[in-house]
Amino acid sequence: MLRTGNRLIRRDGTLRASRDRSLRARRPRRRTTLAASLAAVAALLAGGAAPPPAATAATPAALPIRIDPGYQQQPFEGWGTSLAWFAHVTGGWPDAQRNRLADALYSADGLGFTVARYNIGGGDGPETEPYMRAGAAVPGHWKRPGPETPDWWNPEDPEHWDPYADGNQRWWLKAAKSRGADTFEAFSNSPPYFMTRSGLVSGATNPADDNLRSDQYERFAAYLAGALRRVQSATGVTFDSVSPVNEPGTDYWRAGGHQEGSHWTPASQAHMITALRTELERTGLRTPVAAMDETNPDMFRADWDHYGASARAAIGRLNTHTYGTRGRSGPRDIAKGAHTPLWMSEVDLGGTVPQSFTDMRPALDLADRITDDLTQLEPRAWVLWQAVEDYENMSPAHENSNWGLIQTDFTPADAAREPLRKNKKYWAMAQYSRFIRPGARVITTDDTDTLAAIRPGGQGAVVVHTNATGSPRTVTLDLSGFRTVSPSPVQRYTTDATRNVHREADVSAEGRHLTVTLDPGSVTTLVIPGAAGVNPEATAIPSAALRLLxxxxxxxxxxxxxxxxxxxxxxxxxxxxxxxxxxxxxxxxxxxxxxxxxxxxxxxxxxxxxxxxxxxxxxxxxxxxxxxxxxxxxxxxxxxxxxxxxxxxxxxxxxxxxxxxxxxxxxxxxxxxxxxxxxxxxxxxxxxxxxxxxxxxxx
Known part of the structure; x- marks a missing residue:
């Protein structure tokens, strides 16, 4: 990801709004007219943080939504965040404060995350004057014991490694694991400075050029494998995967930029993937290689199309980001055809409104992105860029934006007393992460604002619906696709401008239909404990009936x-x-x-x-x-x-x-x-x- 000032940069280097609905691959919306949609948007804009008043016109008929368990995605692995900058900062804070943050993200009373992505920093040379944004200079794992000489670093020499490097991120790995996280990935944004063409980990002098020197692939693979082994030994965490390149096809990683990054052509990506696989096997590490953490699905597909058989065979999991949203079906179908699991491994949204901790609009945007990613991409995990952002950098004097779920000052006068500010995105995230748990299976619906999943073990279902309009919306869930629907009470939880995952009065299904009215500007989770199995007569998935194609x-x-x-x-x-x-x-x-x-x-x-x-x-x-x-x-x-x-x-x-x-x-x-x-x-x-x-x- 890349940010500058209060602008979000496209992955092609041009400016765009962070909420770009026109670019999304959307299922047809069968229920609203353009006029109604514009009126709803105008109402939300006028209302700011507070939900607009309900329309005075006659109440529209309930919106029917079909929930179909006949198409069940692979078991979900969980929700999570990259650690990177915020962990490099807050992992060194006073114990009580950093534990509050860890509880907010990884405990059952917080977001219940189970995935953590650890950033293996490249590290600039000690002579380089600091130039990165707060937290972004993640330490490297190398140690230079004497004056620098050409190609001084030897991965086989223990004196050339810092066994205590990056202690703050390591603290976060242990904190996440102690709270129930069980899925860990290591990823790299850049090689160490001494392997690069520019001498900096922020990119090449020409951002369209690769920054890794052509003779350094095997040494960089040795660096990643060595760092992986040392972090595992120091923390007790076992990495499920390691990703050697990040957003490789973009051309905005420039020497002197404010974060680590490196451009990689598809051929150099493939070279790096196979080099890392070879090094891992040489050193006895069976960790799968993840690739290619591309910026958006279309770029992911373009990279994959250029990989040869050896690179494809070396990949144990496919990763894509969704900073752009067109073409999600490409990675989905590539992953299925390759019989390889897929993650949505990084995204966040700053929103189109100024920094706010009460405005629902950034939260509704996030809910929309989660629903679309899970239904269209079919990822096994969904991972935020970084759940904790720099409050000062998000303030009106700087980006004036809403990145992160929690904002806190990365350079505080007193870290022990620094506020941990949860915005509405935090609570919208909880509407998903607290209820759709690892082992759940996402199922289909015929509504673009509705995400549904079968709970782990197959007993019970969860439905999350986003009403981004300025009016109440009555929906009727058609549950006839389930084999059985018992009359158990249905739990309802709501986040809107005034409530945060608030338990509302239970509702009850009438037969195989559940009707409920959802508040304007809200995200609602319905837990249906009595839904189970599949009714073959009601699913839309083809069976023995004659079909045209x-x-x-x-x-x-x-x-x-x-x-x-x-x-x-x-x-x-x-x-x-x-x-x-x-x-x-x-x-x-x-x-x-x-x-x-x-x-x-x-x-x-x-x-x-x-x-x-x-x-x-x-x-x-x-x-x-x-x-x-x-x-x-x-x-x-x-x-x-x-x-x-x-x-x-x-x-x-x-x-x-x-x-x-x-x-x-x-x-x-x-x-x-x-x-x-x-x-x-x-x-x-x-x-x-x-x-x-x-x-x-x-x-």
Missing amino acids: VNDHSGLALTAAVTGGGSPLVQHAPNSGDTAQQWVFTRSLPGDWSSTATYGVTNVGSGMALAVAGDTLILAPPGPSPWQRWMLSTTGDGHITLINSATGALLDVTGASTDDGAPIGVHRPTTGGNQSWTLPAGHRPAPARREANRRERTG
Whole structure:
């Protein structure tokens, strides 16, 4: 991430607002008009911190929201924060004060975080005058015992390591672990100064250049592995992963900037990833390599497309940031196709309003980002950039913004008495992190303001809804997708301008429907203890019923051209009665409702199954081969992508053609509409009609 003054910098170096709704990949909103949306925004702006008065018009009908447990993401690993700057500062504060901060983030009465990302600092030379923002000069783990000479550092020499380096961040690792954190990642922003071209850890002189010298890959890998081993030994923490590059494709890491950073081309990223994997194995560390912590999903996908097989094989987990939000389906489908877990490993929002600890607008923006990230990206963990920010730097005299969940002065006159100021983002975060716990499975909804999850163990559900409008909103949750819904009371918790995760009166479901009115400018969590299982008759996930596959870009349907020359799979105008367009999805493991469940997809007319041979889509006799197994991705809006389990390629209209008769094939994930499909029901035609269809196709 990069900030300057009161502006947020795009990852391409241009200015943008931190809340950029126009760039988000959104599911269609079916419930509001443009006028109503503008009126709601105007009401919130006029009201500032306080919620606007409810509209005097007639109460609108309840908004129906379908909760569908038939599509269950992989078990969630948890919520967390990078430590980095704030831990480097506050880890050295008086014991009572730093423990208050640790409780606020990692205790059950706080946010209940379970993930911590530890920053392995590169470290500038001792002769360099301080130039970074408060907290950003994270110490390196090297020690220079004498005068500097060319290539003086030897990773095999214990005298060249500082065994006590970075004690403040180390304190935070132990504090997080003692409060229940169980997932730890180490990450690097820059190599040490003596491995760089510029001699500084803030970037190259030309920000478009890599800063690591071309002869230093193996030495930097040895530095990361050595630091990892020493921190683990000193803290008792075991790192689950180590990430060697951070936001590598951006060109704003400049020598003399105010934080560590380094540019890496895709080729140099791949080199670093494989070098680190080799070094970890050489030294007996089995820690997975995470990559590539790119700034946004589109840049992540572009980097991945350039990696060769060896770099991809060296990666044990994929990481992306969401400072930009377009193309979330790219990392999602790449991770599924690579059978590799995915994290949203860094983001925060400063908001579009001045520094405030009571205004709900930054909190609503954060809630919106969390909901979209979890539904569209399907990450196994969601990690904030840094939960504690520098109050002075956020003040009107400087950035005048709302980064962080807690703000405190990083250069206080008296750290023991320095206030720990929680803003509304803190409480909005709690609406998610206290209730959607590790082991939960996010499930789909058909509403963009609603996130839902099944609780660990499968008994009970949690629903979090954001009402960012200036009026109360009545919603009716359709729970018919669950196998059972017992009449247990539903708990309700609310954060708005005047309340912080406040327990409201319980509500009750009527049969399989729950109706509740949500306050304006609020985030509400509903805990439904009696919801369990999956009702196969009510889920939107395809079963044995006949389906068409209609492409979202062309509007034409996948058709099996069983005779004649050319491609065996083409697109034609949809005809629900044509057996050449009818497909049956057969789940490989009955009862597997996970988002990585695989399906055989069989054509009704030919009896043949969709399969991949090399880079070609074919029809083959049905069988158990992974080349005939397809994973399905969806956000719950009725649109899907289909990912081949063996190759990771997606069902794709070749060349994004809209022509009738254009071939259908497979291609790497692009996030294009020609890889997105809907599944309308097919209908078996009468025998005479089936024969007519056959004659029409064969000429």
